[in-house]
Amino acid sequence: MTFNQPAINGIFSPPPPTREAGLARLAAFIPQAGRAYAVGRNTDPGPGAPSAVSGLSPYLRHRLLRETEVISAVIARHGAGGAEKFIQEVFWRIYWKGWLELRPALWTSYRQRLAALREDAALMLRAEQAMRGETGIGCFDAWARELAQTGTLHNHTRMWFASIWCFTLKLPWLLGADFFFQHLLDADAASNLLSWRWVAGCQTPNKPYIARAANIAHYTNGRFAPYGVLNEAPEPVAEPNPPAMQTLPAIDDLPRGKLALLLHEDDLGAGGLALSGMNIVALGGLALAAARAFGPVSEQAAGWTRAALAGSLSQASRAYGLAAPVLAPDALAAWARDAGAEAVITPYAPVGWTADALRAAEAKLHGAGLRLHRLRRAFDARCWPLARRGFFDFKAHIPALLKEVP
Template sequence: MQFHPSRSAALEQLQAFVDNHLSLYARDRNFDFGPDQRTNTSCLSPYVTHGILSENEIIKLSLKKFSYTKIEKFIQEVLWRIYWKGWLERRPSVWTDFINDLKYLKPDYESDKNLKAAMNGNTDIDCFNDWVHELKETGYLHNHTRMWFSSIWIFTLNLPWQLGAEFFMKYLKDGDPASNTLSWRWTAGVQTKGKHYLAQEWNIKKFTNGRYEKIKLNENATPVVSDKEYIQIDPDFTNSQITNDQTLIIFDNQLSFEHSDFKDTEFKNIMLIQNTNLTRTIELDDELVKFKRGLIEDQQQRLQDHIETEIRDISYLKNLGLTDKVALYPGVGENLDYCLHNQINLSFLYRRLDQTTNPYCKKGFFNFKNYIPKIISKMNG
C-alpha cells in the first residue's frame, strides 16, 4: 500500500473506494488480507489525519451513493477519530502524562532485549514480526491488526503500552495523538478501566484468512492497573476575531485550507508550519517526515497562485510577532505542546465539526453514536 502525498491522490482513493468497495465495508472490514489487498478498507486515514480530506467530504460523498443505513458502520468509523479527538481535548492531561511517561520509561528500557526484539520484528511470533516489517515499510497497518499488535506487545511480550504507542507514532502515516494514544490505553485496560483487549489465536487466524496459525499468545492476562483519574474540562472552541490584514498559520493537521470553513476569509498571507524531529518529543521515521513534508508542499502549490504562502519550521514562531496572526487549531499533540512550552500565545480558529461534536465527547463512544444523525444534519446545514 502506497500513499502519495497529495490531495489529488486522496480524492482518487476516496472516489475509488466509494464506487467499488464501500457497499461491502461492513461485511469485510475486519479482515486483514495483507498489505497488497487493502480494498476492504478505505485507507484514507493518512489523509484525514493531515486534513487533506475532511470527515465532512468523506461522509457527504458516501451518502450521495448510499443510504445512511447501508453505510452506517463506515460513518461510525469515520467519526471515531472525531470522538477520540474530542475526548482528549476534554482531558488533555492524558496526553501530557503519556509524554512524561515516555521520558521515565525509555532510560529503563534502553538495553531491554525484549523491546529490541519487538521493535526489530525478531520475536518468536511470526505474525507480529510481519506486522513490524509492514509498519516500517508502508507506514500503515489494518485497524484490526493494530489491536492484535498492541495486545501482543502489552500482554505477551510484557512491554509498556506507552512504548508501543510511541513506536506506532514513529512510523504510522496516519499517526494521530488522540486515536493512537487512546487506542493503546484501551487495549491495555486503562482507558475503560478493567476492560482490556486480548488478542486470541483463533481470531487472528480467522481474520487473516488463515495466513497465521499456531500462535503462542497470553490469552489470560489481566488488565493493566491504573488508579489515575482525569478531571474533565470544557474546552472553549470560540473562534478568535478575524481581520483581512492577518497572517493565517496552518499546522500539518489542516492542509486543505481551500476547502475549510475559512476558505472565503481574506487573509494577508498564509504560513504553513512543519514540525521536524529537531522540535519533536517523539522522533519520526524519515519516510514519515518526507510524507508530511510532501503534503505541506502540496498544500503550498495549491494555494500559491491565490495567496502568498510560505513554509516555515515551527521554531520560527518563537520570534514572530503574533499581534496580526491567527492559526487553525492544531489540537492536543506535539504542535500545541511546542507552542505552549515556548509561550507562543496564538489565537485559534476552530472547525465547525469540532465545535459541534465536542460536547458529545463527554462519555463513551456508544453515547456519542446517538448523536451521529444530528452531526450529519449539521454537516448539510
C-alpha cells in the same frame, strides 16, 4: 522520496500526499463503502492485497480530506443506513479527538511517563527487539516489519499487535504507542494514544482487548495461526485514573487587520475555514516532523507529512500570491512581524505535538505584540464536547450530527 499508488510487491511506495490523490482514493472506495465494507472490514488480507477498507486515514488525519466531506460522499451513494458501519468508524476518529480534547492532561502525562520509561535500559532493549521484529512470534515480527516498511497496518492487525505487545510480551503500552508514532503515515495523537489504552484495558476499565490465535487465523485468511503462543487470559494493565474532564478552550473573536496565515500538519485543508475577505499578508507552514515521537521518526512518515505540507503551502501560495516558507516554531514571530502582520491565524490544532509547539511559540509571539488566533471548525466544535463518556453514549448523537454535516 517518490509517491505512487501503493503496490507492495517487493517495494512499497506510500500513497501520494495530496488532496487530489485523497479525492481519487475516496472516489474509488465509495462503491464499496456499504455492505462490502461492513462484511470485509475485519479481514487483513496482507500488505498489497485488495482489502475492504478505504486507506483514507493519512488524508483524514492531515485533513487533506475532511471527515464531513467523506461522510457526505458515502451517504450520497449508500444513504446513512447503507453506509452505517463506515460512518461509525469515521465517528470513532471524531470521538477520540473529542475525548482527548476534553482531557488534555492525559497527553502531557503520557509524554512524561514515556520519557521516564525510556530511561530503563533493560526495558528498552526488550522493546527495541520487538520493534525490529525479533521476538520469535511469527505474526508479530511480520507486522513489526510491515509497519516499518509500509507506514501502516490494518486496523485489526493494530489491535492484535498492541494486544500481543502488552499481554504476551508484557511491554508498556506507552512504548508501543511511541513505536506507532514513529512509523504510521496516519500517526494521530488521539486515535493512537487512546486506541493503545483501549487495547490495554485502561480506556474501558477492565476490558482489555485479547488477541486470540483463532481470530488471527480466521481474519488473516490463514496467513498466521499463532496457536499456543499468545497470552489469551491476561490481566488488564493497571493505570492511574484519567484526569478530570474540562471544557473546550474558548475561541476569541476573529482578529481584523493584516493577518499571517500559518498552516500545519493537523489541518492542511484551508478549505471550509471561511478565510475569504481576510487580509492575509503572510503565509507559512509549521515544520514539526520529528516531534511526534521520542524514538526516531521514520523518513517515510516524516517525508509524507513534509510533502503534504509543501503541497498545501504551494496551493495557498498560488491562491494568495504570497511566498510560503516552511518555518520552525521559534521563527514565527520574526516571520509575522517582518510581513507587517497584526495577528497570526492558524487552523485549530487539537491536543498533540502541534498544539504543544504552538503553545510554546505563543509566548514569543505575544512578546512581539502578535496574538495567535486558532480557527476551530464548526463541526469539531459541535462534536467534541459530546465525547464525555464512552463511544456507546457518543454514538447516540450520530443521527442528529449527520443532519448537520455541511
